Amino acid sequence: MKGNWLQNIHKTPLRGGGGGKLPLNEYLSSNTSNSSWCDNLFSRTIVNMVYQPIVDHVSRRAVGHEALIRPQVNGVPVRPDEWFREAFARRRSVDADVRVLKMAVTDMQLGHELSRLMLFVNILPTTIVDFDRSFLHVLEFLFRNGLCRPEQLVLELVEFIPFDYHLLTLAESLHNLRSFGIRIAIDDVGASGANLNALVQLQPDFVKLDRTLVQGVSKSRAKQDLLSCLAAYVDSTDSIIAEGVEDAADLAAVQAMGISLSQGYYWSPPLPFSSLPDWHRQTEGSDF
Ligand SMILES: [Ca+2]
Secondary structure, three states, X not given: OOOOHHHHOOOOOOXXXXXXXXXXXXXXXXXXXXXXXXXXXXXXXXXXXXXXXEEEOOOOEEEEEEEEEEEEEOOEEOOHHHHHHHHHHOOOHHHHHHHXXXXXXXXXXXXXXXXXXXXXXXXXXXXXXXXXXXXXXXXXXXXXXXXXXXXXXXXXXXXXXXXXXXXXXXXXXXXXXXXXXXXXXXXXXXXXXXXXXXHHHHOOOEEEEOHHHHOOHHHOHHHHHHHHHHHHHOOOHXXXXXXXXXXXXXXXXXXXXXXXXXXXXXXXXXXXXXXXXXXXXXXXXXXX
């Protein structure tokens, strides 16, 4: 028994990529109340998942995949951050995070070859410190029913919604999650000053360097200096993941700093789950 939610998750073939113009303002104006808008947002949203490999530079093999959502409202692609912002504004962001986690775990469930690799799932800090602990209960359900292993999960804390939570409160909640064996990443480090503080306070297992710092690093002395400082700060450079690596020159530059993990179009675009085995076969010679 794997729970009815496994059958209820709305899955359709991937249409379109990420991004897309946001039609939410138009959509909002056609709905009269917040609650009906939000209910409609969820019921009329198709959320597809794609996965981007995170690759070890030496072995040139993936160590994990980041799960990324591609929402569509009324058939029109919506930017994932905007979809989450709207859900947050209507107090439904925990539901949104839970939905994404369930979809990713459904794809990568135990028994599939790819479940031996890490599964990185983006999560809002507010979901972690949620007072009714619903996210924690979902995790307990997943582990208790053998749907995933705690060691498989890496929760990426994203900060695109400004919210004044207390870092110490978040650290306490993270302590509970880590006691399961779940690992924590801080996303988009370098995109703003705020997450440097989180880096100090939360001592994450992984630090994901923002793509704006990584792209063009081979040609920018300033970016090289900043990345070198960050790499020196994080004790083990195995813990740093450079995001947005798009060409061999930038890959060589981050490798020269001792950074051993990266993701980006140089390796692979985000792919539908059904395409991942082919990517692994072609890139790694894996026998899927
Ligand atoms: Ca991320």
